Amino acid sequence: MGTPVEQMPPPPATKTNVLTIVSLVGGILGLISMCIGIVPFLGYVCLGLGGLFAVIALITGFLGMSQANKNAEKGRGMAITGIILSVIALLGVCVIVIINVAAGPVIGNIFSQMTSGMMNSGLFVPTP
Numbered sequence: 001m002g003t004p005v006e007q008m009p010p011p012p013a014t015k016t017n018v019l020t021i022v023s024l025v026g027g028i029l030g031l032i033s034m035c036i037g038i039v040p041f042l043g044y045v046c047l048g049l050g051g052l053f054a055v056i057a058l059i060t061g062f063l064g065m066s067q068a069n070k071n072a073e074k075g076r077g078m079a080i081t082g083i084i085l086s087v088i089a090l091l092g093v094c095v096i097v098i099i100n101v102a103a104g105p106v107i108g109n110i111f112s113q114m115t116s117g118m119m120n121s122g123l124f125v126p127t128p
Contacts, residue, residue: 014072014073014074015073015074016073016074016075016078017064017067017068017071017073017074017075017079018064019060019061019063019064019067019075019079020060020061020064020065020068020075020076020078020079020082021064021075021078022056022057022060022064022082023057023058023060023061023064023078023079023081023082023083023086024057024078024079024081024082024085025057025082026053026054026056026057026060026082026086027053027054027057027061027081027082027083027084027085027086027089028085029049029050029053029057030050030051030052030053030054030057030085030086030089030090031050031054031085031088031089031092032050033046033047033049033050033053033089034046034047034050034051034054034089034092034093034096035092036050037050037092037093037096038096043096043100047093047096047097050089050092050093051089051090051093053086053089054085054086054087054089054090054093055086055090057082057083057085057086057089058082058083058086058087058090060079060082061079061080061082061083061086062079062083064078064079064082065079065080065083
């Protein structure tokens with residue numbers, strides 16, 4: 001028989017950085033909230049949440065990517081994806097807010113003209 005062969009221990013399992021996971025989830029939630037923010041009445045709440053999620057995802061993405069590189073952890077791809085999604089969500093929130101601010105008076109004027117026309121024609125009878 002020969003000498004026993006030493007087996008190499010398996011390499012230590014590298015863990016995934018938690019901040020990169022938070023960044024990815026925050027970016028996804030920010031993007032979903034931004035898309036729901038287009039819906040009237042729900043819009044302002046969802047836009048605020050979308051912006052908040054996006055800012056959190058952006059910050060945790062950069063911090064997580066830095067920690068993952070420093071500590072040889074996994075998750076760099078998740079951090080990059082979270083950063084990209086959060087930037088898209090922030091840009092979308094800004095565009096929607098600018099459109100709402102710019103078009104708000106015009107839409108309000110059109111709505112008031114429509115409702116006054118309905119009231120004058122007898123189609124709409126207010127209840128006491």
